[in-house]
Amino acid sequence: MFDIPRNMKLLHQGEEELHERSVALIASHRDLSDHLALVERAMDVLDVLRQHHQANDDERTVSHLAIRCFNHFAGSWKLTASGYYQAAALLLRDVVETTYLINAFHIDPTHIAMWRTADRKTKKALFAPAAVRKRLDADMGVARSRREQIYATFSSLAGHPSVEGFAMLRPMGMDAHNGPFLDPTALRALLKELGKLAAQTGHAFCAFLDLSKPAAAQVAHRFIALAMDYSGLYLGHSYTDEERSEVDRLYSEITET
Structure with a gap:
């Protein structure tokens, strides 16, 4: 019988120890837990699409992007x-890119089939990340939104080899580290980005849910309710009790029909 190399086992052991320490740190800070909670709700939305959005090629395309x-x-x-x-x-950079693409599909659903069947030249012209961002900005009526900056930041720090990305390889106040390490500042930053992106991705894919299906309506309601709380706490936009009650009422009507 063949075995896993010793150093690979030790590396995995170290990863598991860091995982336990990270979980303990998250459990002691509400904001870290809140970011992760919204990620879970967004992932529930994505999973419902996998289960119930399979009627045709367009739906399967959206479902596979959700997966x-x-x-x-x-x-x-x-x-x-x-x-x-x-x-x-x-x-996360890939999730950003996919979320923008899904937003573009919602604006013009005919682009789903176009994207799925496009040749390389057409895909580059119409569906490259920059082209998608430009189309979304035009739909919003702005020359340039923060989408380009967000994508560029993820690309610089993680997507492409860069000097700026070296900062993510070292614990605070130390030199670059080979392998995993625990840094509370980096942990908080990543969880914050996970939460913010979960809000965007969850909303983008919610637009494709068939709310006539009870499972989809329930998951969408749970996501929207938590996303509204999260928005007030971390995104700078609070919802009133009346707005929350209206959302609850609408979803109650949906489940009763």
């Missing part, structure tokens, strides 16, 4: 908790 985001959220959480912060951020 991609689900796996990247799961992978980014695993890497964050295990001390691989740059690798975790790399996965």
Whole structure:
């Protein structure tokens, strides 16, 4: 019988120890726990699409992109908790790109089939990240939004080899570290980005849910309710009790029909 190399076992052991320490740190800070809670709710939305959004090729396309985001959220959480912060951020850049694409599909659903069947030249012209961002900005009526800055930041810190990215390889006040490490500042930063992105991704994919299905309506309601709380606490936009009650009423009507 063949065995796993000793150093690979030791590396995994170290990762698991860091995971336990990260979980303990999260459990002692409400904000860290809140970020992770919204990620879970967004992943529930993505999973419902996998289960109930399969009627045709367009629905399966959206469902498969939801699976991609689900796996990247799961992978980014695993890497964050295990001390691989740059690798975790790399996965989040892909979620950013996929979320923008899904937003573009919602604006014009005919683009789903176009994207799915496009040749390389057409995909580059119409669906490259920059082209998608430009289309979303135009729909908002702005020349340039923060989308480009967000994507560029993830690219610089994690997506491409760069001097700026070296900062994610070292614990605070120390030199670059080979392998995983626990840094509370980096942990908080990654969880914050996970939470903010979960809010965007959850909303983007919620737009494709068939709310006539009880499971989809329930998951959407749970996500929206927590996202409203999260927005007031961490995104600078609070919702009134009346607005929250209206959301609850609408979802109650949906489940009763």
